Amino acid sequence: MKRLATIAAAILFLFSTLATPPADGYLADTTIPIGGGCPALDRWNLSLASPLNRRWSTSLPLAPTTLLTVAAQNSAAQLTEISQAISDSFGAWTGVTGTTFNATNYPGMIAPLATIASANACTNDAENNIDGLNTICFNQSSMGFTSGVLAFTRVITANAPGASVGSGLPAAFAGQILDADTLFRNDGQASFATPGALSTSQGQGAYDLESLLTHELGHWFGLDHSAIWRAMMFPFAPPPGQFLGERPTAQAPDGPLSDDDRAGIRWLYPDPNDTVNIGAIEGRVVPANSFALAALPLPSPGASVTGIFGAHVVAVDEDTGAVIAGAFAGWSCSSSNPVLTFDGSFDIERLPVGHSYEVYAEPLVGLASPSDFSDAFDGLCTLDSAPQCTVPSVDTNFNPRIRPNVP
């Protein structure tokens, strides 16, 4: 994540991910299978007993202090406090109902984390020494910490069954996540505070560790960014001293997440027994004048542009006005004819049934801009070596309107 923009006197920062990208729904990351075919969603292999082993490096930068806690620096209590914040952040995602990737099926996801004392437990080079160990590091330098970057997550996926990294087992499918690491900046350019320390005087000016980490862990699970302002996966997080949503509690462990985040994780790891969150709205965003598409850069080999790419489509609960989920219109691909088509398709899934929704489309011209979603978009065509196709530019040059009813 980066510190990026200043708006309304609040300093915001951008979360970033080094990863591959989405489907025609939310913005998840995808991987192109090595033999070609439709982009495969990046996700963990839930058929394993422990699909996602986790650890964190207890090595903390001490001078300058960048990780603020209520407990004294360099004490066992400090490590306990940090570990609790990490567990709560995981618990937010595994506490969502309507998914199979939850604390009931995988209690290890909220158990105490494994630890390692090394300062450089997160490998910092995507080309070397990927270890297959999923680690959170607070004390590791990285080329990834360019100006303004506060933390980032790197996710490595398999591009074919059998692929593996480090000590990990061979993958069962393309898109299987093999390694996820989150690195926090450690050079004194920014400080982070546990929930307990955030509200104290010493926490002034620090970023909320739990908000940042919950966002980064969304990348671990396979989600890319959301353009919904309130979503945890929105690329900008709360300013220093503030946090998003509610803190997780035993009663509501998914507290800080938004409905959009919940819909996203349900979509990636759906519970087949869920009878509540099974609504879907599908469609295409197309220009009123199809000749407008001719102005777009020529696509492919291997893909055509027949709809608007990158329109943000949002489902709003008609009764409450609450934003429930957003997605990006862009593409479709079917297993029977695995050719990527940029046809403006969207598919908002895992909506609670029994509600009426209004859907609107908007160009991506707000605080979150196309570059905040580039990993997801670019990855639609990016094979390890040569691009399989060319991703169109995100189309921000349109005015949405409701087509009048034709009698």
Ligand SMILES: [Zn+2]
């Ligand atoms: Zn991010």
